[in-house]
Amino acid sequence: MAGTPVSGGQPIIEVKNLEHSYGDFKAVDGISFAVKEGEIFSFLGPNGAGKSTAINILITLLSLQKGEASVAGFDVTKDPQKVRESIGVVFQDITLDRDMTVQEILEFHGRLYNMPREERKKRIDELLRLVQLEAKKDERTKNLSGGMKRRLEIARGLMTRPKVLFLDEPTLGLDPQTRMRMWDYIKGVNKEGTTIFLTTHYMDEADQLSDRISIIDHGRIITSGTSYGLKNTLGQDLIYLETSDNEAAIRILQGLPSIRNVKSKTKGFVLMVNEDGTKVLPVIIDTLRDKGIELSTINLKKPSMDDVFVFYTGKEFRDEPEGKPGYLTMRPGGH
């Protein structure tokens, strides 16, 4: 929802008509959004959608080409120094010196931000406890597991008590269990008052973690909203059907009041329904049987973030097996 004013908390990140090109390639193509203080906000999109470029502009590593952006009340072009003082960053790939110890990594970071010695010491102990790395204090980072490294990086990002913590693909390459633990840490950090700006290409991550999500593709924001709100645009439930005559079936069902939208798939079609699917389904089955149409497959599910993504971008996010129910492969309004 480009340019939509934010209600509630004060906007802590504000971006207007941001554009960024690498040569002829427009990586970010006129995006606008605002992040409220205290929320977890996600950029959800596939690799190459422009997420990292946007984040790099906000954290002042890339200079702003076109548009406006401010973080914590400071303009990224006019006041980059103040922006840097207000933020913490966890980068997409591991950025730890392999030959420094866990303690030294945090010490180095604290010194970069000019934290007083006593405060550094206290904060390091506090954070190592938070991310459960106390026992690894004097271990060199090359000896840590992937999950430990990520936890250390999150601890580092929090070292200076930033107003906003930027997390670029925080759980990339981690196993499912470690990812869930990571989400808990991130939620915990957010509860303590840090606003979180997150980019991810994991649907479940955006879904589980964020207060609000912007779906981004080809450098544009396709849609924004809460996880619940986005899923709700697809109706309450999704029903996948394969029948003996799909075209006729679609024609008939489109007339039913509880059907919001219909999408054709390779072997069948998907119905988005406004009501509880378990109640609508018997009606659908009866209607089709009356017209002499045979049903071969039925599947009922709640819309997921994947469905939302596919609905808005018109493409499958990951490679899915052919004909898997619930996926909506056509753009809204298109055929």
Next chain:
Amino acid sequence: MVYGFTTIYWRDMIRFVRFKTLLLSSLLQPALWLAFFGIAMSSSFDKLMAGVPVPPGMHAVGYLTFMAAGIIAMTTLFTSLFGGIVILFDKNWGLMREILASPMNRNHIIFGIALSGVTKSFIQVIIIMVFGILIGAAFFAGFGALQVVIGVLGVLAFVGIFALGFLFLSAGIAVSMESPEGLQGIMTLLTMPIFFASNALYPVDSFPEILKTLSIYNPMTLMINGIRYFAIGPDFLALGKYYTYTPGDIVLSFFGLVLFAAITFLFAWWRFRKAVVT
């Protein structure tokens, strides 16, 4: 933020002492130069010069003493030119992003790396001087205690300012490069003329005119003037040539090095301003 460079310095020194192989080789290498090249060359040169009479009242020094100053200079040149390589590694491994996204002023990266490079050179130079004296270089020969202290400080001052100049240059090049191989290539290309078009191993007087002019203004020569002045004395005879330095010459050499460091700092400052690391 005033002391930001100490953070960069601290980290670089941790790495210096932590990589044992690098540490040991960087300390051994200059001593080996002196031991093999120095002793081999000085035994042939001293034999050649043996027949040449020393004019009365002149202070003649052996070739080992003469070239030890050159080895100090060479070691400093190598260490300093490669001192910036950590910046390239940090850039390639993404570590630089942490630093660039922090509020620390970017000049402190340059200062921090330069300071740790100077420290490394000081350690190496002291090793060479001690080892050189052990194997027969006549450094600080006949000096009083105070003169020795002044001599050592003088040598370190010249080493320090020269090292700064090349560390700034190295940092500026490193932040502009993409690959360590490319950096290695450029550095090797630079070392050769700087080292050989200088008075490190031989007098420059008999060079062809153009080479001679280049050599006289070469920062390497300026530094070696200072080292010889402080470690050997204001006048001495080496390789049949009479060297004499007035305090004015030495001050001028020093300011030449200060100018060089100022120019290379501006270069590094400009390159860091331009650098985009994402």
